[in-house]
Amino acid sequence: VSPDTGAGLVDLRRVTIVEYNNTVRDLLGDNSAPLSVSVIGGDQWDDSTFEVGGAIGDTDADALMTVSFKLATTAGQKLAQLMPGVPIPTDAAGQANWAQQFITTFGKRAYRRPVLPAEAADLFTLYQAQLAAPISAPDFPTAMTAVIAGMLMSPAFLYRWELGPEKPIVQSNLIRFNQYELASRLSYWLWASMPDDALLSAADAGQLATDDQIEQQIRRMLADPKAADGMLDFHIQWLKLTDLPTLTKTAASFTPDLISSMLGETQRFTMSVMGPQGDGKLQTLLTSPNSFVDGNLAKLYGVPNVTGTNFVPVKLDATQRAGILTQGSFLASRSNPDEQNPILVGVNILRRLFCMDIQKPTNIVVPPVTAAAPGTTIRSRYDIHGMNTCATQCHSLIDPPGFAFLTYDQTGAWMATDAGKPVDASGSFNLAGNTFTFKNAVDLVGELAQNQTVQDCMASMQLRYLNRRLEADGDTTSLSTSRKAFSAASDDVRELIVALAKTNAFTARLPNPGEQIQ
């Protein structure tokens, strides 16, 4: 582990909705994905970072109780699978022993660390309460339902804070994450879910202590099928595709089936690049014409001879498609219901690929874009920014990268003409000491992939996703070390992850204001 060079804060955070659903799947074998924003308050976000589970208020507590009780009721019917190899006794004393053993073994998986003696005692008291009046549970599974629901309602389960009420490891001005915290930091970073048994065993044995041990785990985890969940979660949040599942468009072709095909493509594509078979390179992610299509996407992209719901690997027309930014998921997410929106595209590229802090104008009344009319192109209606000195300052940066994508419509289909004229997707802008000049999006993404700022930004994005905050002063060394490793590995993102995991940005944090560390 690298020497103490500072670190940033890492706050207590509730698991996100995606993390919750993945976690109950891995903990209970329950695939019902019970949490959604129609059940509890949505995750919090802002334009620069990644999602954080919101605070739990009255309505959320009630909803969580309902969800937890339902999950626990289902789990109660398959107790044997939750603690395999230990038969459930039929006598009361034997069952009480089984319950105690369950609390510590299953509890360690639920709390992602050993259950403390005081917690175990309270959970056993909860078990005993089930046997007495007024509950008088009719059978053992019913009694255990309450114990499992109690664990699912526990802060140790709901919050990312595996330290629990224990004393932190203080090392000069920093706090070092303990073994179990490191196990969860790895699993929620790479899998968007809880640690598996191998990670927890490694933590038990103190085998997440050296750079090599952590690297070994990361390589194992990236090769695991669950890495697809983590990759999808990262890329969906990175490019802000979170709204896609419920978007509606004026085009009849834009159906829920097409949306799920788009997400299927993005998941398969990111895994084909970042998974064991891929080269892991940011360049490939941003420029590869290779992708995966089913019948829906074949129609969208004009690929012949693919029908049905199975995805097949294809090479798309390289003059039209290059990498993740030219896929339907991104294009549809960044457009209006009826047409492409170059501002949404441009702002997203600046924020998420260049790590620029772009804010909405708040001190001016933004006039709506002129309504579409026969003969006027989308570009001509947005070009009006060029005539307004106030707007020019921002939009000379925002609009050109957005205009590059005008060759796609609101569903992500190729669009050669607009209002009867050939689409002009060319442009030029200056940023971070570079001039970007391009004919269209395929041109532009090629330049982006080569750009040092874009590559450095990926390191920042990984750090933001890991710690759910912006870069801090204490991250300077961690970032420069991992950026160097990223360049040395020819922008292989997997090597960036390995390098970042060896820095303080992964292994340490600053004490939180007011935290009791002694």
Place this chain on the structure above:
Amino acid sequence: MKDWNVSRRDLLKTLGVGAACLPLLHVERAFGQTAPAARKYLFVVMGGEGYRPMQWLPQVGSFATQTLPDTLSPLESLKSDLLVVPKLTNPNYTGCNNCGHGAYGTIFYGGPATGAEYKEPGLMGPAGFSVDQVVGEALFMQHADLKAKTLPLQLMIDTFTSDGTTGAHRCFWRGAGQPVNPIIDPYAAYSMLVMGSVGMTGTGTGTGMGMTTNPPPNPDAMRILAQKKSILDYVGKDLERFGMRLGTDAQQAIQGHLTSIRDLERTLSGSTGGTGGMGGGGGNPGGGVVNIPIDWTKDIADQNNPACTGANLNGALNCWWLNTANYPDVFDVHMKLGVLALASGVTQVVTLQTVDATGDAKSFQFVPGVQGDPSNTARNGRDLHAISHNPIIGGVDEKQLIDKWFMGQFAKLITLMKGVTQAGGKSLLDNSVVLWGNHMESGDSHLAQSVPWMLAGSAGGYFKTGQCAASAGKPLSGVLASICDAMGVMPNPTFGAPIDGLT
């Protein structure tokens, strides 16, 4: 709230009634008892995008000698219950004067915004309780029979949340980073507060806000209720232990979580199963029968619609309570629910958000004369935001038509509350104050320092209704202080002193 589906369906089966005839709710009084001192009630409605001032603003002074302007005309016959409070300032809002959108998150707090976590300068939340929580918390402490501090409702706000930070779609708060997450599905709210939190607890023969038919005793439901109580007991202890060493911010979050668990314990402990479900202890103290039918058919039909339970509701329009075309119907049900919750004594505070900070993505084509743009209802089309900026199209002032439509809803709410008779022949409205808020003067100017508010009901004789107050230039936080004063609770220090001219 899809995970209540099963219990809702079970409940319907248990009741042995069809969905369409379920809605008849009764609040029956306990006749012959001495009427307790009248309770007071607060109903806060958050509007948005201001009003077209020329057609809305009455003359300062009594309404007895003036006819209300056109936008307020739906309230003409109710004007003796109305108190217009125009042109309030919002001195702690630091956004520019024509940046009214940014004031949304802090409008019912009155103090400065907080939260470095929110990047948009204007769209922030407050550091403390908004007025509904101040009042709700205090009354909840005072009256042991209340089942909830507030009933927070929203009209489709969460169908479009990608447009800014939390402060752009939450205006009721319990502190920094702790927005009150309102309920979007009316039936979910109904299940939670009216039928009982667990949806199945109503048994026995009690009165209160039960159904016209009392559900038969259900031993499983009783056992589950007791189990849930035992779980909450464990979770409460666990949260206390968990929070011990945390930093200040995290401790606050855990404290908020713990408070929610304690509140839920209290809610469940009220559901003893012998009193006809929730509200059995409260029910319209000393009042008469409340009969406000709600047609749940469409809502119940959509309980298993995947569009209503997606991971993200943005743009989910294929569901009854999320589709803006149904906005008037959902509005109507939410208002009725709110009134029932107050009349039954479940809570004394209801909040209802009708639009978010920007009015984006809400089409008002259901208002006669408003054309909107059917092909482009999100963002750049003629949604409420766009209409506010450019109110007149083809010679029709669409924004004013919408303003007037909203005042029609206000009139409905007042009428509903006047229809509930409480002790001493007073109406629920007499014992209440409705605050119909907004965060800017007019959608085209976005003026943040000239805020048009309205009150209805005198809160038991406290407010002098039937007038337009000389409130120009006075801080809106003073109105929040007046409301606390009227409700008999301590105001937030941030509210300052009550303003003159309202009593």
